[in-house]
Amino acid sequence: MTLLRAEALSTAFDHAAASYDRLVAANPGYHTHLRRSARRLGLAHDGRGLRLLDLGCGTGASTAALVRAAPQARIVAVDASAGMLARARAKSWSGRVSFVHAPAEQLAGAGVTGPFDAVFAAYLFRNVGDLDALLRAVHRLLAPGGRLGVHEYTLSGRTAHRAVWRLVSGGLVRPAGTLCGDRSLYRHLSDSVAAFDTAEQFARRMARQGFTGVRTLPVPGWQTGIVHTFLASAGPVRAEARRGAAR
Known part of the structure; x- marks a missing residue:
């Protein structure tokens, strides 16, 4: 199992940016599941007044999911890959969306500071070095009662779910990445799922880093037991944040 380090991973994403949207679009449910996780944040009143x-x-797929869930919110979207970010910026957005090039671990240096009413992180945590440090940093960025939503490949403890991932990874993910000339990136992405926390472990990790009310919700379809939404609060949950959180 070979996982790329941060700088090499950003470079690999830069190279893969041109074909990335086409590949993920071939994944049944990819965008639908992102939208479901964004809705589960339960952002009331179309996100009006929220940051x-x-x-x-x-x-920008996760950004689009947030825009759909909270079209009146102001959204700051951050990524470490200049190539991926260029693809995101080239799409059509309202003036409420802004993009920043920065690693998740170095937000302050890029001028990204809190408080935020909610943080959404899709397919991020298994690609960072120090999970606990990043969770603590996210906690500090959230306003009291602010919500964290994580959408991530986190296998359940069931052998069947791990077997499905091995089949999909070996039969589809790696070959598709190789055909696009991005073999090392897609090898990393497939291996990182197996190496990452299980869903139960990641939920416990969030609680250890100060998040309250941690919930783990599955997605439907073939990714049940493979992809989960994690929801948590950075303190007392405000009434307006509760509505719709379990949809």
Whole structure:
């Protein structure tokens, strides 16, 4: 199992940016599941008056999911890959969305500071070095009662779910990446799922780093037991944040 370090991973994403949207579009449910996780944040009143952080926005799929869930919110979208961010910026956005080039671990240096009413992180945490440090940093960025939503490949403890991932990874993910000339990136992405916390472990990790009310919700379809939404609060949950959190 070979995982790329931060600088090499950003470079690999830069190279893969041109084909990334086409590849993920071939994944049944990819965009639908992102939208479901964004809705689960339960952002009331179309997000009016809220400030949101999309951490690890990639080419903007997670940003689009947040916009749909909270069209009136102000959204700061951040990514470490210049190539992926360029693809995101090239898409059509309202003036409420802004993009920043920065690693998730170095937000302050890029001028990204809190408080945020919610942070959404899709497919990010398994690609960072120090999970606990980043969770603590995210906690500090959130306003009291602010919510964290994590959408991530986190296998359940069931052998069947791990077997499905091995089949999909070996039969589809790696070959597709190789055909696009990005073999090392897609090898990393497939291996990182197996190396990452299980869903139960990641939920416990969030609680250890000060998040309260941690919930783990599955996604439907073939990714049940493979992709989960994690929801948590940085303190007392405000009434307006509760509505719709379990949809």
